[in-house]
Amino acid sequence: MPAREGSPKQQDAETVLSLERVSVERGGRAVLSEVTAEVRGGEVLAVFGPSGAGKTSLLRVVAGLLAPSGGSVRTPPGRLGYAFAEHRLLPWRTVLQNVLIPLGRREGRTARERALSLLDEFGVGGTADRRPAELSGGMRQRVALVRALVVRPALLLADEPLSAVDRQARRSAAAAARRHLGGAAALWVTHDPEEAAAVAERALLIGTGGRARLVPTSRLGSA
Numbered sequence: 460m461p462a463r464e465g466s467p468k469q470q471d472a473e474t475v476l477s478l479e480r481v482s483v484e485r486g487g488r489a490v491l492s493e494v495t496a497e498v499r500g501g502e503v504l505a506v507f508g509p510s511g512a513g514k515t516s517l518l519r520v521v522a523g524l525l526a527p528s529g530g531s532v533r534t535p536p537g538r539l540g541y542a543f544a545e546h547r548l549l550p551w552r553t554v555l556q557n558v559l560i561p562l563g564r565r566e567g568r569t570a571r572e573r574a575l576s577l578l579d580e581f582g583v584g585g586t587a588d589r590r591p592a593e594l595s596g597g598m599r600q601r602v603a604l605v606r607a608l609v610v611r612p613a614l615l616l617a618d619e620p621l622s623a624v625d626r627q628a629r630r631s632a633a634a635a636a637r638r639h640l641g642g643a644a645a646l647w648v649t650h651d652p653e654e655a656a657a658v659a660e661r662a663l664l665i666g667t668g669g670r671a672r673l674v675p676t677s678r679l680g681s682a
């Protein structure tokens with residue numbers, strides 16, 4: 460089988476995001492120490508660990524917003540999708556307009572239909588014509604997640620994207636996100652083992668001293 464376009468190495472064809480011995484310092488203090496992980500297209504890697512462990516810092520390094528103090532990061536060519544706990548929706552636009560913003564001029568009937576069907580699947584169907592301020596915090600987070608997915612990103616960076624959503628809807632939205640990632644790779648930060656298991660098979664568990672190891676998400680409840 461020929462190597463996929465853009466893949467630097469044949470044996471590496473499935474890996475679209477790779478972190479190799481990535482170290483991060485913040486405020487002169489070591490936060491992450493030699494983190495290594497590979498994520499395939501279509502795979503979500505949950506990022507798990509106590510508050511202050513360096514999860515957001517890791518996402519910022521992958522997004523190119525923070526320079527690592529050591530190691531290297533390779534990201535897939537194509538769009539980046541972001542979803543944060545803090546939703547960053549534009550207050551003066553409707554939900555549907557917010558979701559369609561990243562599509563720019565590509566917005567059309569098909570995009571609108573996809574957006575509406577995603578909103579529905581994430582449990583926020585019927586909010587399309589409302590303004591963000593009229594929604595609950597958990598609803599706004601799900602709208603922001605739909606906005607990140609509607610562009611079919613090559614890489615999704617999600618930082619506690621469902622932290623304000625109740626337990627049942629959170630699990631269902633996490634599972635919906637997984638279904639809609641297509642060939643995208645994703646890093647998904649969460650403090651909730653059930654959410655991690657609904658969205659990913661594997662987790663990067665960041666522990667004290669900024670060291671990380673890969674574990675099955677099924678084991679996070681007892682981690």
Ligand SMILES: Nc1ncnc2c1ncn2[C@@H]1O[C@H](COP(=O)(O)OP(=O)(O)OP(=O)(O)O)[C@@H](O)[C@H]1O
Nearest residue numbers: 485486487490508509510511512513514515516517
């Ligand atoms: N702008 C900054 N300048 C200096 N230190 C920072 C900065 N931002 C974060 N830190 C420190 O880096 C460490 C890791 O922070 P980070 O936000 O990555 O943790 P986290 O695992 O995402 O935490 P949480 O689960 O609470 O969101 C913390 O000790 C934090 O105090």
